[in-house]
Amino acid sequence: MLKFKNKNFNYALFGNPINHSKSPQIHDFFSKQTGILHIYEAINVPLDKFSLLVSKFFKNNIQGANITSPFKKEAYFFSDKLTKRAQIAQSVNTFKKIHNKCILGDNTDGIGLLSDLNRLKFIEKNFSLLILGAGGAVKGILLSILLLGCSVYILNRTTLNAKKLVDQFKCYGNIKIFEEHDLKNKCFNLVINAVSRNIQYNSKTYIPLHLFSSKTFFYDMNYSFENTSFINWCLKMGFKYVSDGIGMLVFQAAHSFLQWHGVFPKTDYIIDMFNKK
Template sequence: MIGRITGAARLAGVIGRPVSHSLSPILHNYWLARLGVDGAYVPLPVASGRFVDAVRGLQAAGFRGANVTIPYKEEAYALADSLDPLARVAGSVNTLIFRDDGGVHGASTDGFGFLASLEDAGVDVKTLPGKGPALLLGAGGAARSVALALLERGVAVCVSNRTDERARALVEELGAAWSEHVGAACPELSVIPWDAWQSELNGFSLLVNSTSLGMHGGPDEAFAPDLGAAGDDLAVSDIVYVPLETGLLRAARARGLRTVGGLGMLLHQARPGFRAWFGAEATVDAATVAHVMAALKR
């Protein structure tokens, strides 16, 4: 599906190293063609040390902005002239929007994508604060985005990581950043040891895996923890999307629990950037999912 591109086309892309694996060009160009937008979205591999040069060059060439992936999210944060609240607390940016006055706005859309994927799967985020805290596995950049999105909705978050020190560091950093940039009381943040969380599941309303455990080619593709202690209303989310159903999600489904796969987060996080760059509202529907799933299977 290829849309019409003219000399007035709106342009955007994804900056990273590497970007050959990115599904973003497939997704954005599908939306562009489907909505009849005169535009294009391209992969932008940028060499180490050239990130700022690349961004300034894109601005000079008339681009509307870009997604930013590993390893440049922190550099994007430092470069931005203005930041949305979640990006400010997270300390990283995955979406750059080039303003008409020459400024650069930085946004963090992973949290938006995560919450939208929960809602698509029938998990009512508004009710979670009254049902108990969320248990978050992992302490990396994805964990930070997920935690902040939940905290913003008033959900207490308990973090568990294979390296306990990293979990404690994440909790301390998020608490401090929240106090500095949000100015309101932060919902409860806590830590539970990695070897204890499976036996304590009954106290949680949501379980989220933000690690690479269960990912194809990751450190433990067979990751399928024991969910026997979970309450019947626990929802289980995995941000891994290759494979589409991880061992964790299979274990949850076998227990009769609600499950949320990682593909929805990937698709929904792209919507705010698409709106800003191309001036159109993209939707994540069955046709969009089918198009991206076909690309994953190639």
């Protein structure tokens, strides 16, 4: 039996698990800051009940939603219409009810990441990027990065999953599987960690250290109140330019808010607040 904090919510987050999520706090902040009343509730969806529950919610008062792991692919198939970026990513993290009957699927992960990398001054056109991981989140970010003109190498535990991503995105830019023997004199400008949050980085983890310099930027899409394992690893190796993914989380939420309400909320204050914590 599902229990809700507030029965009158009209925006939701669907995921499993969702107890770690900061999205309700972020959206509450955006709502207060802009004066746009929206009540946002996180809903833990049983793994086999996504379509059933979401259909039920949209028949009621729900106007929009965010979708998080592991439902972004299902959300893509559930959408009646898709934005171009969601269609290309084949992954949806934002629903919007349109004409009071049909569901538009969007993906704001890519623009959210890019907004944060720009804020941090971690990215420039033509940068060379190493992405660690090839899951749903990487699908969401690749288009924005490739359209900027950056070249991307994917290093993933399961090479087949990385190959599928390369095939899906190669028509949008320069993207390859990471193969060390091809990259003798390479120096990456930016490394993005997009593997699952519980993975521990330590001396046994394979990372091609010789392909980084003291100027390389390191961005962990994961976040937590303490340093993530990846950030700790970077600091231990002496790299100075590091960030976790809290800014991306705030920006992807801000772009969803824009999609729902036509207003882009201020993001600096809430990013600073999370960083101070």
